[in-house]
Amino acid sequence: MNVSVVKHSGEDTGRKVTLSKEIFGIDPSDHAIYLDVKQFLANQRQGTHKSKERAEIAGSTKKIKKQKGTGTARAGSIKSPIFRGGGRVFGPRPRNYSFKLNKKLKELARKSALSYKAKDKSIAIVEDFAFEAPKTKEYLKMLSALSLADKKTLLVLSEGNKNVVLSGRNIKNTKVVTADLLTTYDVLNADNLILSEGSIEKIDNLLKK
Structure with missing residues (x-):
């Protein structure tokens, strides 16, 4: 050409x-x-994305309500992903x-x-x-x-x-x-x-x- x-x-x-x-x-x-x-x-x-999981959230570890008799599901920590302000489930982690x-x-x-x-x-x-x-x-x-x-x-x-x-x-x-x-x-x-x-x-x- x-x-x-x-x-x-x-x-x-x-x-x-x-x-x-x-x-x-x-x-x-x-x-x-x-x-x-x-x-x-x-x-x-960049692969620098990161979200906090329940083990990395700052918060009380006190059991937030009694195990039985509340009529709702049992809950052991305020840092649970199902609560507002809790950790994210399987969130992004830094990777290449x-x-x-x-x-x-x-x-x-x-x-x-x-x-x-x-x-x-x-x-x-x-x-x-x-x-x-x-x-x-x-x-x-x-x-x-x-x-x-x-x-x-x-x-x-x-x-x-x-x-x-x-x-x-x-x-x-x-x-x-x-x-x-x-x-x-x-x-x-x-x-x-x-x-x-x-x-x-x-x-x-x-x-x-």
Whole structure:
């Protein structure tokens, strides 16, 4: 698949880049995508939820009424879950939601996500660029020049660029990542991918192992 390379100002450079079929042209695996996205979302969970059970409630341990003769059910403690202010039955406890996935499956998931974007023609290739200073206005100009101002976009750089990251940080529906931090979730969560020319080689090296 050949894609034209443009400058961040929107001008055509006259060059084209060939996207690898092994990464951008495979038969996508929906199940691999499902597992990778599920793991990504699970890893975002803090798992710090906690509610007090009856053994952790502060309160009197005195038997609140006599065992028999009241006409109601026996009750031994005010901390019982059936009373207001009592402990919760089987409440949430801190836990780790993360789980393991094989590297090859995660690679397949990323290839599948990228292939979907290539199939939908939702990938733009931008010549490597840098901003002299953090300017949100410059980033917005770039999106407008690429006709992506009203789209949810993901910009993939070959390496970290502080000025570009800071320029796009406050823009809604925009995210900037480096090629080595590209995830299946980020690819699918964006309407369009903007790949810097140098990031393509990095992606190839990461996923062609």
